[in-house]
Amino acid sequence: MSQPKPRYSNTPEVKIRPETLRNAANWTPPTVDEISEVLNRAGIKWGQLAVITGNAESIVAGWKEGKEHISYMAWRYICESAGYGRIDRA
Numbered sequence: 001m002s003q004p005k006p007r008y009s010n011t012p013e014v015k016i017r018p019e020t021l022r023n024a025a026n027w028t029p030p031t032v033d034e035i036s037e038v039l040n041r042a043g044i045k046w047g048q049l050a051v052i053t054g055n056a057e058s059i060v061a062g063w064k065e066g067k068e069h070i071s072y073m074a075w076r077y078i079c080e081s082a083g084y085g086r087i088d089r090a
Helices: 032-042 045-052 057-065 072-080
Strands: none
Touching: 032 045, 032 057, 032 072, 045 057, 045 072
């Protein structure tokens, strides 16, 4: 696994659990705080996530509110953008 990029904000850092950085067969979905941390490191705002991942804004709102789990492919994309490497190969 690669080293993540530096953080963009002064908010308290959230540790990303290793089980969220695995291939789809062994993956545990991240918490809202973990998603926010990875977005921070990727330089992506929640409001950009729907367009970037090709998901409806209502789907992304469910992720942000913790009502739904983020899709593996969206998570994988933002993890790669944040410098965590190819988690599907971990």
